[in-house]
Amino acid sequence: MGIFSKNTDDFDAPTSVIEDLSGDWAIDPSHTRIGFSARHAMVTTVRGQFTQFEGTAHIDTANPASSTVTLTIKGESIDTGNADRDAHLRSGDFFENETYPDITFVSTGVERDGDEWAVTGDLTIKGVSKPITVVFESTGSAQDPFGNTRAGFEGTATVNRKDWGINWNAALETGGVLVSDKIKLEFDVSAIKTA
Numbered sequence: 001m002g003i004f005s006k007n008t009d010d011f012d013a014p015t016s017v018i019e020d021l022s023g024d025w026a027i028d029p030s031h032t033r034i035g036f037s038a039r040h041a042m043v044t045t046v047r048g049q050f051t052q053f054e055g056t057a058h059i060d061t062a063n064p065a066s067s068t069v070t071l072t073i074k075g076e077s078i079d080t081g082n083a084d085r086d087a088h089l090r091s092g093d094f095f096e097n098e099t100y101p102d103i104t105f106v107s108t109g110v111e112r113d114g115d116e117w118a119v120t121g122d123l124t125i126k127g128v129s130k131p132i133t134v135v136f137e138s139t140g141s142a143q144d145p146f147g148n149t150r151a152g153f154e155g156t157a158t159v160n161r162k163d164w165g166i167n168w169n170a171a172l173e174t175g176g177v178l179v180s181d182k183i184k185l186e187f188d189v190s191a192i193k194t195a
Contacts, residue, residue: 009029025059029052033186034187047080052105055069067110072102126163126165135158137153160182161181
């Protein structure tokens with residue numbers, strides 16, 4: 001193996017103690033990441049996340065179409081590791097958080113193929129609702145030391161921020177723009193069973 005080979009065994013193998021994920025679940029914010037990445041100056045990727053959110057899911061493995069997901073994100077909790085950039089993202093140029101404090105997602109359909117779940121729903125940013133589909137992969141389940149039944153899911157979706165009226169940009173002298181139109185959404189979810 002060369003020194004630049006990709007190591008696919010970075011983490012310990014996941015556990016799967018639950019055969020049927022059916023039931024009601026709540027996102028555990030302290031063990032969940034809701035993030036995003038965008039190209040900056042067309043040469044690098046800037047990553048960020050939201051630190052305040054809540055969400056629930058009803059999972060029906062026998063009839064996946066009966067499953068539902070809701071998510072509410074506090075837009076002001078955006079964190080890219082740079083205070084000036086975060087303030088700009090909260091402003092009217094981007095999320096306009098004073099007027100639109102919440103970003104929401106409400107599912108309209110769920111499909112399942114093995115360990116993959118395609119969750120389609122309305123993503124609302126700045127008062128504009130557009131449909132997106134996030135494909136999640138089940139990443140395991142466990143009984144934690146505190147008596148909680150947990151399940152993990154990872155998902156991504158790529159969206160065009162202009163679809164939600166987030167249009168600000170700056171042209172580069174060398175061609176291209178400062179911020180990419182396409183944004184990758186990233187979900188690393190730990191959910192706790194509530195019923």
